[in-house]
Amino acid sequence: MFCKKCDMLMSFKLFDPEKPLHGKCSCCDHIQEIKFNEIPNYADVMTFEHFVEMCELGGFIDYDGEGQLATKDKAAELYIKPSHIKNNEIFKHPKVKEIYTHVAWYNR
Ligand SMILES: [Zn+2]
Secondary structure (H helix, E strand, O other): EOOOOOOOOOOEOOOOOOOOEEEOOOOOOOOOEEOEOOOOOOOOOEEHHHHHHHHHOOOOOOHEEEEEEEEOOEEEEEOOOOHHHHHHHHHHHHHHHOOOOEEEEEEE
């Protein structure tokens, strides 16, 4: 999504599990509210738990594609790769899990 500070189309990252609806710009560290969009019908929608299982079992690797954190019917502009699951505790936080119950996965 577009960063309101640097004006660039940037990826945003979760930075604080207590603020799961805000992300930090990868370019300038500006913090803003995450946008949600309709999930396109070419995405594979699965529960977050299922996504984690697939990553842990090696069913998904970074090469295969990328996902978006999602609710059951909306995708957040927060992108996730299988390696993020291992390296980022933020996804295990209850406040984060409460909102992002699903993942919209895009095979490449
Ligand atoms: Zn920015």
